Structure formats: C-alpha cells, structure tokens
Amino acid sequence: MSKSTKEKAEIESLESAIRHHNHLYWDKAAPEISDVDYDKLVRRLKDLSPDSAVLSEMGPSKDAPRVLGEAFRHKEPMLSLDKCYEPAELEQWAASFEGRVVAMPKFDGIACALHYEDGRLKVAATRGDGSVGDDITVNVLEIKDVPATIPTKETVEVRGEIYMRLSVFAKFKAAGMANPRNLTAGAIKQKDKSKSAAYELSFAAYDLIGTRADSQVGELEELVRFGFAKVDYLVLERDHVIEGFEKFTQWRPNLDYEIDGVVYKVDAIKEQRRLGQTSHHPRFAIAYKFQGDSGVSILRQVEWSVARTGAITPVAIVDPVNLSGVTVTRASLHNVAFIGNLGLTLGAHVTLVRRGGVIPNLENVTVPGTDPVVIPEQCPSCGSVVRRDRDFIFCSKPSTCKSAVIGQLAHYAATIGMLGFGDAILEHGYNAELLRSPVDFYTLRWEDIAKFERSGEKIAKKLVAEVDKKRSLELATFLRALGISELGKHVSAILADRYRTLDAVLQVTEEELLETHSIGASIAKSVVAGLAEARPLIDALRAHVTIVAPAHHEGEGGGPLAGLSFVFTGKMVAFSRSEAEKRVRALGAAVLSSVTKQLTYLVVGADKSGPKSTKEKAAEKLIGQGAPLKVLSEDELLAMLEGARTHESRS
Numbered sequence: 001m002s003k004s005t006k007e008k009a010e011i012e013s014l015e016s017a018i019r020h021h022n023h024l025y026w027d028k029a030a031p032e033i034s035d036v037d038y039d040k041l042v043r044r045l046k047d048l049s050p051d052s053a054v055l056s057e058m059g060p061s062k063d064a065p066r067v068l069g070e071a072f073r074h075k076e077p078m079l080s081l082d083k084c085y086e087p088a089e090l091e092q093w094a095a096s097f098e099g100r101v102v103a104m105p106k107f108d109g110i111a112c113a114l115h116y117e118d119g120r121l122k123v124a125a126t127r128g129d130g131s132v133g134d135d136i137t138v139n140v141l142e143i144k145d146v147p148a149t150i151p152t153k154e155t156v157e158v159r160g161e162i163y164m165r166l167s168v169f170a171k172f173k174a175a176g177m178a179n180p181r182n183l184t185a186g187a188i189k190q191k192d193k194s195k196s197a198a199y200e201l202s203f204a205a206y207d208l209i210g211t212r213a214d215s216q217v218g219e220l221e222e223l224v225r226f227g228f229a230k231v232d233y234l235v236l237e238r239d240h241v242i243e244g245f246e247k248f249t250q251w252r253p254n255l256d257y258e259i260d261g262v263v264y265k266v267d268a269i270k271e272q273r274r275l276g277q278t279s280h281h282p283r284f285a286i287a288y289k290f291q292g293d294s295g296v297s298i299l300r301q302v303e304w305s306v307a308r309t310g311a312i313t314p315v316a317i318v319d320p321v322n323l324s325g326v327t328v329t330r331a332s333l334h335n336v337a338f339i340g341n342l343g344l345t346l347g348a349h350v351t352l353v354r355r356g357g358v359i360p361n362l363e364n365v366t367v368p369g370t371d372p373v374v375i376p377e378q379c380p381s382c383g384s385v386v387r388r389d390r391d392f393i394f395c396s397k398p399s400t401c402k403s404a405v406i407g408q409l410a411h412y413a414a415t416i417g418m419l420g421f422g423d424a425i426l427e428h429g430y431n432a433e434l435l436r437s438p439v440d441f442y443t444l445r446w447e448d449i450a451k452f453e454r455s456g457e458k459i460a461k462k463l464v465a466e467v468d469k470k471r472s473l474e475l476a477t478f479l480r481a482l483g484i485s486e487l488g489k490h491v492s493a494i495l496a497d498r499y500r501t502l503d504a505v506l507q508v509t510e511e512e513l514l515e516t517h518s519i520g521a522s523i524a525k526s527v528v529a530g531l532a533e534a535r536p537l538i539d540a541l542r543a544h545v546t547i548v549a550p551a552h553h554e555g556e557g558g559g560p561l562a563g564l565s566f567v568f569t570g571k572m573v574a575f576s577r578s579e580a581e582k583r584v585r586a587l588g589a590a591v592l593s594s595v596t597k598q599l600t601y602l603v604v605g606a607d608k609s610g611p612k613s614t615k616e617k618a619a620e621k622l623i624g625q626g627a628p629l630k631v632l633s634e635d636e637l638l639a640m641l642e643g644a645r646t647h648e649s650r651s
C-alpha cells in the first residue's frame, strides 16, 4: 500500500517533532510539551508508520556531551514499556498469557540499574539509549534508599527509578521549579556528590535480575529483604486488571511521589520468559498511562486570599479551561516568590496541570502578558500592614483580622464535622460579635442566630443542635481542629495514638516528637510551639467539650492488649507483617511505625537472614538507657496472641 503525499508529509513532520521533543526531554531535562501531548504524537506516528526508527529512539542523543562518569554498557538492554490508554487495550494484553498480574506505580523519575557483586554496590548506571548509559555510582551512593551492601553473595542487578518525593519537591516548587522529574535528571548529573545529595532523592526498586525468585512478587519481596523500600503493589487476577488502575487513581492524590500511570507485569517468571520481548519493550509488561490533565489558558487576575494563619496567598484567575473533564478557572500560585520566579504578568498565556488533586497548578508561562502583578502592601481583609517573611506575606494582625478569624472558625467547624456553618453564617456571627473564637460556638443561642439575615428560627435551632452534637470529640480530631501549623491529620493521629490524653499531649517535648520516624525538626518545633501558644484557647474549649481517647481501629474498644504498642521488624514466618499488625490491633493494641521510649514491644520476625535492622539497634540502645520496652521473638508474639485470644473468649 503506497502512502499518499499528504500522509508522508505528516509522518515527516511527526518524526521531526518527536526528535525535537526527545532532545529537549532527554538532553536538556526541559520539555516544552506535556508527556500526554508527547504521547499523542507518538501514537499518531505509530498508527501511520509503525516501523519508523524514531519510535525506538530514546535517551540522550549520541553526540550529547557526557556529563558524568564513564559510559556503561548494560548486560541486558533497558527497554521501554508498551503503553495503553483504554481499558480495552489493557484487557486485550491481559488475555495474552496465563496467571496473575502485578500492578505497581509507574514512577515518574529516571530509570537506573544497580549492579551488586559479592553483596556490594559496584556500579549504578542510567538507562541512556537502552544499551549504553552513564555511570552515576558516586551520586547514587548518596541516595538513602539505595543500600551500599545487600545480604547476598550472588551477582544481581536491581532496576528501579530515582525520583524526588513530593514532600521534598515542595520547597523547589515554591521557588518556581516546574516538576520533580526534571530536577531529578539534573541532580543525578551533578559533578559534586554533595550537591547531588542536597536534592534528597529517593529510589524505588521494581525489578531484580539474577535471583532464583520464580515470581514478580517474589522479586519484590526479595528486594525488601535486601533493604530496599517496599514498592506499593497489587496482585490481580487477569480479568480484574482494570481495578489496579482504579485503585492507583484513587491513591494518587495522597502518594508522596509522582506517577504517570500504572505498570502491569505478569507475575510468573516462567510466563514472562515465554512471552519474551520486542526490540522496544517486553511483552510481559505494559504501562497504562494517565492522560489529559494539562491545558493552556490566560491569566486575567490575581486574587489575594487571607488564610486562617494570616498567610496571604495569591490565587490565579484564568479563562475557563477543561482539565480531565473539569472546568477550571482558578489555580494556586503558592506565594509571592513563585510569581516572581515564573515571571507572571497579567494577560500571560499559562500552562495549568492537575496532578491528582483538585486545585490545579500553574506550571509555566508560554507567552508573557503585559501588566505586572502587584503585591499588596496592606492586608486585603483588615488593612493592616503586610509582613514579608522570605517567600511569603502575612497579615500583621491575624488575631483581629476578619478573614483570618473566619478562616479559623471554618476550619474548626469543618474538622469536627459541625455542619451548616458556611462562610455566610460565620460572617454574620463575626459581624454581630458573637463568633470571634471557636469557643464562641458553644455559647451561641438560637435566638441570636435567628436574627441573622436569611436565617430564622428553624435554621438557628438546627445550628445550635449541631453544636450540641459535637460536645464530645476524639483527641486526634480536637488537635487537628486547633489549626496549628504542621499539626495536621497525620501528626494529630500519631500524637493521639501514642499519648492518648490531652494532658499527656500538652506535655510532649520537641525531643520526644523527633523520635518519630515521620516527624522532622521543623514539624516538631512548630507543633510544640503551636500547642503552647494555643493553650488559652485549649483551656477555654475544655470547659465546653469532653475529649475522648482514640477508639481502636478494629473491635470494640478495650481488648486484652489495650494500652500496649507494637512495632514490627524483619520478615515473619507464620504470617505476613500486615496480618500480624491486624491481629494485634484487633486485640486493642496500637501499631506504631518507629521505635521510641513509649513503645511496649518490638517484634522481630523469625526469618532472620539479614543483619540486625535499624529498629532492633534503636530498641537495644533504648533498653540500655533503661526504657521499659521489650524485644519479642515471633514465637513469643504467637504465644502472646494465643494467650490473649483465650483470655478474650473466657471474659
């Protein structure tokens, strides 16, 4: 079949566009178009000219200057992945083999191969063009997730993705950086390893070559045993593959890393071998990619909104644009520095991206506008002078600033689930001097509310009833409702779980908080200072609400192990760690993530092939310092569970 001249012209222009974007993406780490738009070009070319050589070109151009290290020839080529965008395409793939499927995140970072010999990391290399990559060992050794030694003497290759956690990316984002992948690409090429380390990169290990594992899941488990961070994955039956995509779509907004799709792999290695690979991609794997979440619009205006903390944040008002099926007119601009770094002007053409969350992000300016964005010198709500602290501006009198106070009231009501208190009611309450602090909710009288515009007896009585329903609050909810900076859902839950009473929480010190795995120095400081500052409010609220200890996750309160806490380490033999966690929780105990003075038991799994874990070492140190915590073997735990169960059935 001969191609029409028109078709040939389209193929040529697609090929040259794809080469152009490859160059920007791989050589410069500065793509001009979104991956979704890029993938559309590739798909179109694949339809028109499936054998085009451009389709298998990837990685930095051959003549691009080598930035770091020696060239490294891969023992086995590092291929691309086949991609699909529709459930039907995925199901068709799943019909081509036997057995179960593993679904895992498609990390959006930089592929890397780690070669271990005799238990030591010898070489870490980028993918490059798939056959030859760059040796980046010095920088990879700076990544905390990459163990320098692993407990095996076999020669193995670990493949995975170097990426930047979104929590790490947050500070770069505030400085105007568009995406974590480009930063990662730049970071691993740094000539000075300490500069590379400053990017705090992470590593997700998803493939293991050279072991005897007979399944993908077996490989992933082996990787955890080697000391790599566990990758989130799902095991699915072949006729339920789409559930993997649905689950990850749900989880995506809460993940601390960016994903651009879901990777599916056939579980059985025997079946993987049977399927084999093309020169471009393995046939036993496929990537189902997210699509359609970016668009271009025009910046019309910047609105300044005063948050409950007094922080004044800019919000972009743009012409309506459709992103993943939702019409968007507002986008977050984070802070004043962000505006300067992007060079934002009114009338500029801008790219908006929705990354999972609801509020889109303004990523870059494609065509500059004309008028400058004016940074306010007075609080738009109360007129007080604006205070600038590095990248942020603040109202200098938040305790008396109407917007900030209403924001605090709204946060309190929303957090404890007190319904009906919308902004209009809160504003009436504020204006009538009835609502100036969360304590005031508890003394509201329906007769007063009924006088508000568009209110009336019925609404007023309903609101007062809502307040009365919330006179008993769970500790974690109460803490979160205070609106203290950094005392969000996660930290509140940890505090409530561990200390169980408000009085105990109020005595917590920065040092104690720092012993928790996920709490860093600035969070600890902010929480402790915030609690001290909120003390008058807390005391006032206590006169009106009862604060209850956290309920247990499973079972009805109490339980034979109530009041005890557990941390698990090492691989268990009798059952999986999550099963063990479930069982102790069901008996009333708390499961913590890290070893602290307050912990009761550290359980060490019976499958002891690796060296002592950091948790074990931490526990031994604390015991040496006189902490009452105990290390339990798996057998001892089993005996304890057995005892608890008989105790429970007797009582």
Ligand SMILES: NC(=O)c1ccc[n+]([C@@H]2O[C@H](COP(=O)([O-])OP(=O)(O)OC[C@H]3O[C@@H](n4cnc5c(N)ncnc54)[C@H](O)[C@@H]3O)[C@@H](O)[C@H]2O)c1
Residues within 6 Å of the ligand: 021, 022, 024, 025, 026, 031, 032, 033, 034, 035, 036, 038, 039, 058, 079, 080, 081, 082, 104, 105, 106, 107, 108, 109, 110, 111, 112, 127, 160, 161, 206, 263, 287
């Ligand atoms: N925006 C642009 O201008 C532009 C230009 C060129 C390429 N690109 C992007 O690059 C892609 C093409 O590059 P490709 O074919 O090398 O990449 P790919 O999309 O085929 O994916 C293969 C890569 O996925 C990664 N990966 C992440 N999680 C994984 C997991 N769990 N298991 C296995 N692999 C995993 C690995 O790094 C692997 O090398 C495009 O689809 C596009 O997203 C964008």
Ligand SMILES: [Zn+2]
Residues within 6 Å of the ligand: 306, 379, 380, 381, 382, 383, 384, 395, 396, 397, 398, 401, 402, 404
């Ligand atoms: Zn103000």
